[in-house]
Amino acid sequence: MMNRSGRKVASAANQRRLITPARAAGVVVLVALIAVITTMVVHRQKDKDQAAAAVAPPAVFTADGRLRFGDAPITVTVITDFQCPVCRQFTATTEPTLNDMVKAGAVAVEYDTVAVLDRASKDNYSSRAANAGTCVAVANKNAWLDFDQKLFAAQPAEGGAGLGADKLIELAGQAGVSGPDVASCIRDDRYGGFVKSHAQHAIDAGLTHVPVVKVGDQVVENLTPDGLRAAIDRARSAGK
Numbered sequence: 497m498m499n500r501s502g503r504k505v506a507s508a509a510n511q512r513r514l515i516t517p518a519r520a521a522g523v524v525v526l527v528a529l530i531a532v533i534t535t536m537v538v539h540r541q542k543d544k545d546q547a548a549a550a551v552a553p554p555a556v557f558t559a560d561g562r563l564r565f566g567d568a569p570i571t572v573t574v575i576t577d578f579q580c581p582v583c584r585q586f587t588a589t590t591e592p593t594l595n596d597m598v599k600a601g602a603v604a605v606e607y608d609t610v611a612v613l614d615r616a617s618k619d620n621y622s623s624r625a626a627n628a629g630t631c632v633a634v635a636n637k638n639a640w641l642d643f644d645q646k647l648f649a650a651q652p653a654e655g656g657a658g659l660g661a662d663k664l665i666e667l668a669g670q671a672g673v674s675g676p677d678v679a680s681c682i683r684d685d686r687y688g689g690f691v692k693s694h695a696q697h698a699i700d701a702g703l704t705h706v707p708v709v710k711v712g713d714q715v716v717e718n719l720t721p722d723g724l725r726a727a728i729d730r731a732r733s734a735g736k
Contacts, residue, residue, distance in 0.1 A: 561697075565604065572606070576707045577622055578651065579622040586707050617656065620658075627686065628647070643673070661683045
């Protein structure tokens with residue numbers, strides 16, 4: 497006959513045999529649940545990372561979405577839109593002088609293209625042109641300066657259709673950037689997320705018009721070559 501302690505041991509052993517399968521099933525469910533939650537968290541983080549990457553400036557741009565050329569104590573900032581007629585005038589008359597000063601090491605320049613004039617065309621040309629400019633800059637940053645000139649020279653009239661993808665690709669080729677990747681970048685609006693986000697950020701920050709040209713923090717009112725030189729001279733004198 498089994499003594500009392502033996503009966504207790506036997507009873508505990510029986511309980512373990514009865515409970516263990518249920519516990520095992522519970523562990524399996526718990527592990528599966530943890531795996532599902534982990535997968536969801538990973539996917540959500542991946543989606544967030546992809547969304548952030550879609551609107552982040554490409555590596556060739558500064559952290560705030562500008563193209564910087566040169567390295568000097570004085571920085572000229574040019575905020576512009578490829579659909580803006582006054583921006584076109586500045587590009588034709590004053591930008592060559594500015595770029596010469598950059599080459600001479602007198603100033604650095606940051607070009608800030610903001611697509612804020614989509615309403616001025618029938619097909620969101622402002623954004624499409626900004627995307628094309630981004631495609632060119634990513635392919636060859638220095639080619640952007642020539643593309644910028646060519647794009648403004650071919651600027652369409654306000655109120656109508658903008659330049660089509662074929663024309664934008666042609667101008668990119670004339671600036672020295674060609675090939676299937678650039679063509680697909682322009683056609684597929686690869687950097688559309690960045691362009692839209694950057695423009696909205698500029699508006700949220702208080703941008704009300706284009707162009708805006710600054711020497712340091714000071715807005716340049718006279719956008720002629722002489723006006724720009726005078727503003728740069730004032731900044732240089734103030735820095736002494």
